[in-house]
Amino acid sequence: MTTETGELRDLPTLTPGPAELADLELLLNGAFQPLTGFLGAVDAATVAAAGRLSDGTPWPVPVTLAVPEDLVKEERLILTDPEGVPLAVLTAAEAWKEPAPAPDADPLPEPAPSGWRMAGPVTPLRTPEHGPFRGLRVPPDEVRLELAGAPALAVATRTPLHRRQLGQLRQLAEKLGARVLVLPLLGEGGHDALVRAVLSVRRELPGDALVVPVPLAERHGRELLLTAHVAAAYGATHLFAPSFTAADEEAAPLTLAAPEPWAFDESLDVWRPTAKIDPDDVRDEPTDEELADLLDRGEEIPEWFTTPAVAEELRRAHPPRHRRGVTVFFTGLSGSGKSTLARGLSDMLVERGGRTVTLLDGDVVRRLLSAGLTFSREDRDLNIRRIGYVAAEITRHGGVAVCAPIAPYTATRAEVRRMVEAAGDFVLVHVSTPLAECERRDRKGLYAKARAGVIPEFTGISDPYEAPEDADLTIDTSGLSPHDAVTRVFDHLVAGGWVRTG
Template sequence: MPAQFCPTPCALDDLELLLNGGFAPQTNFDDEGPIRLALPAELADEAEIEIVDPEGLPLATWTPGGLTPLSAPSYGPFRRLHLDPTSARAQHAGALTVPVAAALTDDDLAAIQEAREGRDVVLLAFVGSGTPQDISPVGLVRASLAAAELLGNAYVVAATLAAHGDPEADHELGQRVAANYASGDVLAVTGSGELPIEIAGIVDTDQPEEPGVVVFFTGLSGSGKSTLAQALLDLVLEAGQRTVTSLDGDVVRRNLSAGLTFSKADRETNIRRIGWVAAEIARHRGIAICSPIAPFDETRQQVRAMVEAAGGEFVLVHVATPLEECERRDRKGLYAKARAGEIPEFTGISSPYEEPTDAAVRVDTTGRTIEDALGDVLAVLPFDL
């Protein structure tokens, strides 16, 4: 059996277009270039890999020589609109195709009406990771459906064109995908002008003013992470303006991560689980307050990436209380046990703590009241209390 691998959302979007002809004539991932399959080191020498979705459904088998489809994605909002290019051309023969990466404006709609010359219109919504501008992928489809209603005899087709961080390459890929989906002319719109009322309402609903936030406290055991996190939680609840969830490291370990050890690998797994849950909370505009030790920079960076990919803001708080003070407090007796060799791989004693260099704020709680130390945190939060 080939090794299984779940790639990034961008690579999964690329896979769909490689398999359905959207990227034709290209049918496999590049060794170089934007459409790449970034394999982890342990899979780099594999000759065959089974690509799976986040739920483990096999989508395709990859080899350096090509991709073999195993199944097609069948879930997700507006999946019925995700046509392959052959089907889109057959269903909308002769239509004017308009690539859409942002909500269409009054000027865009006027330009489309002028250019269509009585033809049907296909609004080709580019819904891949990072492509929709100032709107979510689902919001882009909803806004495009509203635009189609305003245009009349217009239809929406969704294509998973993702952004790869190279504007020039992404522009070329967008042109290629549009050409493959179009059965007739292609019209590019400018995005100038105002949004029609019907579309503006969808955009406003899709993009509330306040994004989700993850406040991530990191520091040694006994540094004051949980105390500060609890104090912040209380303030948010008292304000009553935002939904908020606490993800305390010890509580998560007893529930979501029950059964994990304190090995480096299991500790990193615990932090990634916290990060995933926090990112989902942020995706839905909530506030997540996390307070694990999180000693390793690589794992903290992974959590930051998860949160930012979900559209949330990540606030890293380094509770930098010195080891000597943490050990003096030792409310749970953990440092004493670690010194006696009863707890292996204990952070700060027998396992390292990698101090963050990218924290939004550094707080030493030594000799300070909770209110005083929390003031440092409140000063860097992207929301008011």
């Protein structure tokens, strides 16, 4: 440790979100050099606008830390992992209020519900624990030592390497006289499957290829340049880049290497450079959508497209929808019919058999999982996150989670969707029954008490309900019988392939 234990004991703690924890690890191990900490307002703005820090140093994306408002005046924070293990000390240089993003701005990797972010250098306390494949998570300085300054061709990937990419990599590495460095980029969920898939084809690459998983949160803008900076930090001299712009090439800290186009030659039953193939003999490889559809339906992945080992990992990570975990998440006002629909759907699925079903009703969860929480926005969000966490775990293990909270806030529902989709599928059902009908049904008199001011912060009366714009299904139960409403949801699951009828 670099800080006295007594001092640490008195410091406030913060557990960053998953993307920020990934950024923290790369700040601490040097993969984000020249950064030594989280960025302040000016640097974040200049990076977002121009891909440079305020001193002119090239850097492609903002690396920032969201903090709750009650921590913005602290001088130092201990940053911990989700289990509370201290990882680093942040010395606060600046707390800044996040401005409203421009419509076309690249979103920051973690939302800041308070609107506040904190900047400053980070000092390591201990190396994060990684679980599976920890032996492969070698820090950049050790990889650079292994590469010893020789030419190294990095390929940074969030998806398995299929036969085309393998052929292109072999050809390009031979042309450059370079060693291959594969950097599986680990976002949220699915880490083990990606790493296993990459390891399964290592024998298809030059014999001394290195595989080093990197916890890099996905960005929607300038990701190529970010991976170029990370690859350079690991000692790569070239980055496998099928497409890039002249501006990318100028800004990259290493050489962006474009592979020669390859295709499958049906006449010879091999992959090879497209220029050598008669156009009539070129077979198009499956698109991402077509591949996903094959997996959804449980159909075979063509062996000419990918290796059997990769196909097996894809099937394991993405089983057919009728065996894949799914969360059906009902949201709507109190009295809209969410609980009735959720119970009815759960019963219908159980009666049919074939799926393990867990009902997470809002009232029951409040009583058992979230006892003691208030109805403040913070506690409501925490309640929904708890439901989302449990639902994600059920989904991860192939079950069906049926949830029926009010879940009034868009940002929190989006957070739950992200959690669940890292483990399986998510179906959002907006029960859009109008407020007047919900009040008419109110047997407990909650709406009347809310209008009288007896119940504060009541959704739909004194607290907003943010109707979802991303609902997969919308149902107004005011004109439907419970059976008909449940049947509509059930039919949606059948149409989507999550439930088999045959």
